[in-house]
Amino acid sequence: MLKTEDAYHQRIIQKGRCPECNKSEFVTDRNTGELVCFNCGLVLKDVMLNQRAEWRAYTHDEVKAKARTGPPTSYSHYDKGLSTTFQTTRGYDGQRLSTKTQLKMTRLRKWDYRAKIHSSIDRNLSQAMAELERLADKLHIPKSIKDEAALIYRKALDEGLVRGRSISSIVAASIYAACRITETPRKIKEIVEASAKSRKEITRCYRLIIRKLNLKMPIMNPEMYISKIASKVGLDQKTELKAMEIIRKAKRVKAIAGKEPAGIAAAALYIASHDNTKKITQKNLADAAKVTEVTVRNRYKKLIKDLKLNLK
């Protein structure tokens, strides 16, 4: 009987044992607020909080009308998604407004808009978030990192770091900082290419942000780049793992300190791919890692020397 009821209202949990039948599967019934043994039906608890809405709705329109919450707030909207909007053509009841009222509402909306972004900080933020949106989109950056970058930008703005510097370079620096903090393998080069600002300007802003906001950056690990590069040149999991192993060994003999992590990763993949049937050229790997083939070459030469490996 329990098993056939609407699964949405129930959730099977496993915690403790039923004193009646000694089985450990329980079901929460969100309609009645009871915790019930899945096996024998014994009610163990009947005062659970019901987390569902207290109202009922039968159509989609009703759901929309009765719901009191909207989408979650987000740092990558300049007002976190919380702001008043004006409907100028229809009233609260859906009836068309008179022409006179419509004009009035349009005026009100205009003034509301002006008041909303009247402070320079708000105006700056709304511009910056638009730029962030554009850049993040271009770089295919996931939402979590975008939000992290937005948070960094807000802090930078609070500290007054944006004044006298361009919004877009601070935004680019915030994105790079967010990537570094979340250990996402993005090179500064990629961000520079997507941004209109020069590398010099972006890196200067990046260093400033780190210094003023006291950010501690995790050191970029070559392993982070392995899968990114491997998928780009079409290497399989086995080769990836082999490259990881090479890097782990290299770390032990301290052969990779202070080197470009992407170059190390590409070199490790180059060595690993040579053990396989599928060989990748230095050029391809270099392109995928966004370094030159000379760097790949030097790195892999040093790796096989330090690790006493030999290529097949």
Add this chain to the structure above:
DNA sequence: AAGACGAAAGTGGTTGA
């Protein structure tokens, strides 16, 4: 002919006086 190699000169960033 493509890929690998290595030398040499150049670039941009870091460090320490």
Add this chain to the structure above:
DNA sequence: TCAACAACTTTCGTCTT
């Protein structure tokens, strides 16, 4: 602020497969 320096890039001629 500047020179020294390490890492990396660019370029190019040569060698290997």
